[in-house]
Amino acid sequence: MALCVATEVTYDAHSLIINGEKCIIFSGSVHYARSTVEMWPNIIQKAKDGGLDAIESYVFWDRHEPIRREYDFSGNLNFVKFFKLVQEAGLYAILRIGPYVCAEWNYGGFPIWLHNMPGIELRTYNPIYKNEMQIFTTKIVSMAKEAKLFASQGGPIILAQIENEYGNIMVDYGDAGKSYIKWCAQMALAQNIGVSWIMCQQHDAPKPMINTCNGYYCDQFQPNNPKSPKMFT
Numbered sequence: 001m002a003l004c005v006a007t008e009v010t011y012d013a014h015s016l017i018i019n020g021e022k023c024i025i026f027s028g029s030v031h032y033a034r035s036t037v038e039m040w041p042n043i044i045q046k047a048k049d050g051g052l053d054a055i056e057s058y059v060f061w062d063r064h065e066p067i068r069r070e071y072d073f074s075g076n077l078n079f080v081k082f083f084k085l086v087q088e089a090g091l092y093a094i095l096r097i098g099p100y101v102c103a104e105w106n107y108g109g110f111p112i113w114l115h116n117m118p119g120i121e122l123r124t125y126n127p128i129y130k131n132e133m134q135i136f137t138t139k140i141v142s143m144a145k146e147a148k149l150f151a152s153q154g155g156p157i158i159l160a161q162i163e164n165e166y167g168n169i170m171v172d173y174g175d176a177g178k179s180y181i182k183w184c185a186q187m188a189l190a191q192n193i194g195v196s197w198i199m200c201q202q203h204d205a206p207k208p209m210i211n212t213c214n215g216y217y218c219d220q221f222q223p224n225n226p227k228s229p230k231m232f233t
Helices: 037-049 079-088 127-146 170-189
Strands: 009-011 016-018 021-023 027-029 054-058 092-098 157-162 196-200 210-212
Touching (some): 016 157, 127 157, 127 170, 157 170
Parallel strands (some): 027 054, 196 210
Antiparallel strands (some): 009 016
16 A cells, blocks of 8 residues: 555544544564664565555664663664655554563563662662653654654654553552553653554553554454554554
């Protein structure tokens, strides 16, 4: 499908709605950091030739901030260039910030310095962790905004994700986990990206976050908000 300039991305209980048109999105994952810049155009074109109309990618915190407050977006870490190539190919994009990514990636993409911060507890309602997560998330969003990558700016990104499969482990965190997810949603929404946020495998995702299924068996999955579309990440 040809990519229109997506000035408005909304949804109802049945589908995403792009510029007033209901869309079924067939997306595939291409992790920019797992290939070279030279490979990107060919991989993206093959995805398109295979029938996909969107490319999704995680953002890898440990690669972008290997040393605290020292960032690297060079070479195959240039996610801005990657998503611009996605748009040039006529495809939409989904930005999965996490910043915990799973993805069969070492330590879920967390940098080691984060683990070593005194008093930190990862992926829970901990002020030290929340501060670092918000700084990194805001950094990525700001770069995407500056490059006009969000659909609300005429860019390719039609959805963004915060956290990742947290619902699978949340019970172990108790009330702090519930508070953390609410905070994640509030923090993400405050970024004002102009498109919707999703939460993967989050059965109690706060509105207006869209909770999506991710697993082997999604045929019986129903979103926790009856006004959200049924999506599989």
